[in-house]
Amino acid sequence: MDTKQYIETGILELYVYGLLSETENTEVSQLAQKHPEIEAEIVSIEKAIVNLSTSFSPFLSAENFEKIKAKLDLKHSKVIPMKSISNRNQYIGWAAAAILFVGVGYQYLQLSETKNLVATTEKEKANLQENVASLELKNKQTTTALTVVRDTKNTVITLGGQAVSPTSSAKIYWNKETEVVYVDASGLPEPPEGMVYQIWSLKLQPQLTPTSIGLLSDFTANKERIFAVEKTSDAEAFGITLEPAGGSKSPTMEQLYTLGKV
Structure with missing residues (x-):
């Protein structure tokens, strides 16, 4: 074996x-x-x-x-x-x-x-x-x-603080050729919860006529505080108000934070 x-x-x-x-x-x-x-x-x-x-x-x-x-x-x-x-x-x-x-x-x-x-x-x-x-x-x-x-083609409009917030400020960068508008909101305080800043293009003559051109949404997330809003062609002034979330049809003048003429 x-x-x-x-x-x-x-x-x-x-x-x-x-x-x-x-x-x-x-x-x-x-x-x-x-x-x-x-x-x-x-x-x-x-x-x-x-x-x-x-x-x-x-x-x-x-x-x-x-x-x-x-x-x-x-x-x-x-x-x-x-x-x-x-x-x-x-x-x-x-x-x-x-x-x-x-x-x-x-x-x-x-x-x-x-x-x-x-x-x-x-x-x-x-x-x-x-x-x-x-x-x-x-x-x-x-x-x-x-x-x-x-951008040298931009017209810069400085918006000063108003009665509700005298220390606030903002800048509008407006290219009149392309009608593109940017808002520098670094001079605005953080909006309260449930509120949002709304941008208004204003016609002063023959009477004050405000037109909403956008909301400064996601304010906290935008660290640079530069916002693109809707185009405008015939603004004579710009204003920023504090409105309820979602915005308003007309500006709440008691909450006018900044205002500036072109």
């Missing part, structure tokens, strides 16, 4: 784990008695499993493992009787179960850590995207502000 080929079939591992039938166990036991190489391989497999169990299992006492190891270290002068094999297989099965339990626990821990890492990464990605969007918006606002201020 070629014992090397027999060993390489893997049947001895199944024998050690107690996964063979009684007939197969008897066959292996008899062959082990006849062939020292087979018996030595069985002992080697048992020692390997016990050593691995000792390294990883936190559930078995060191004393029990030492007893098992001491028993396995004894030189076998004959094949262990079937009853002893059954007990030995019980111990080996116990060790294998402990290894399996540790392995499952380790895999679960790794899975939990991976999920936490993915969640953290997604959060960091979202924060980064938010920061990038914020920087892009700020850059756009800054570029717009510089373009408006540097």
Whole structure:
């Protein structure tokens, strides 16, 4: 019989784990008695499993493992009787179960850590995207502000503070050719919650005629306080009032914050 080929079939591992039938166990036991190489391989497999169990299992006492190891270290002068094999297989099965339990626990821990890492990464990605969007918006606002201020074709109208807010101020940048209007509201205080600044293009003759040309929405988000509003062609003055959110059809004169003639 070629014992090397027999060993390489893997049947001895199944024998050690107690996964063979009684007939197969008897066959292996008899062959082990006849062939020292087979018996030595069985002992080697048992020692390997016990050593691995000792390294990883936190559930078995060191004393029990030492007893098992001491028993396995004894030189076998004959094949262990079937009853002893059954007990030995019980111990080996116990060790294998402990290894399996540790392995499952380790895999679960790794899975939990991976999920936490993915969640953290997604959060960091979202924060980064938010920061990038914020920087892009700020850059756009800054570029717009510089373009408006540097445009020599713009007529600049200074709006002074009125009775309700004497310290307020604003500037209108009006290109009369294109009729485009920008408002620099950096001199206005933060509007109260539920209120919004409204821009009015005013005709003074033959009578005062106000026309709304826009709201200064998202006042807090616009750090540069430069706002594009609707075009106008025939304004003689500009005014800014504080109105309820959504704006008003006509200006609330008691809430006139700034006013200036062209």
